[in-house]
Amino acid sequence: MNAIKTLTLASLIVAGASLAGTAAAQAMDHSKMHGTAASASAAEMTEGEIKKIDKDNKKLTIKHGDIRNLDMPGMTMVFQVKDPAMVDQVKVGDKVRFVVEKTASGFVVTELARAGK
Numbered sequence: 431m432n433a434i435k436t437l438t439l440a441s442l443i444v445a446g447a448s449l450a451g452t453a454a455a456q457a458m459d460h461s462k463m464h465g466t467a468a469s470a471s472a473a474e475m476t477e478g479e480i481k482k483i484d485k486d487n488k489k490l491t492i493k494h495g496d497i498r499n500l501d502m503p504g505m506t507m508v509f510q511v512k513d514p515a516m517v518d519q520v521k522v523g524d525k526v527r528f529v530v531e532k533t534a535s536g537f538v539v540t541e542l543a544r545a546g547k
């Protein structure tokens with residue numbers, strides 16, 4: 431009886447470990463695919479409006495629409511910028527189109543363009 435229980439537990443642990451391995455492999459593949467898509471496609475652009483510019487900390491507060499590549503609904507939030515010059519390219523109230531990526535240090539705007547008026 432005890433031997434059977436132990437055996438079952440052991441196979442559960444093995445199954446769990448291999449599941450975790452599969453998940454990690456999928457996450458890696460996903461990020462690879464994701465990187466390619468983000469650099470190749472304009473469909474990743476998100477619409478937004480500049481609400482606040484923090485030149486000292488190189489941050490932008492943007493009221494944004496759905497960010498499809500991050501699965502994030504529309505909201506107002508603070509973004510870091512990849513290129514510090516980005517904070518000088520826009521002013522409060524500007525309608526923009528931008529690309530945002532999630533990094534270890536937070537959400538970073540990697541591309542920014544003023545939308546046509």
Ligand SMILES: [Cu+2]
Binds near residue numbers: 502
């Ligand atoms: Cu957001």
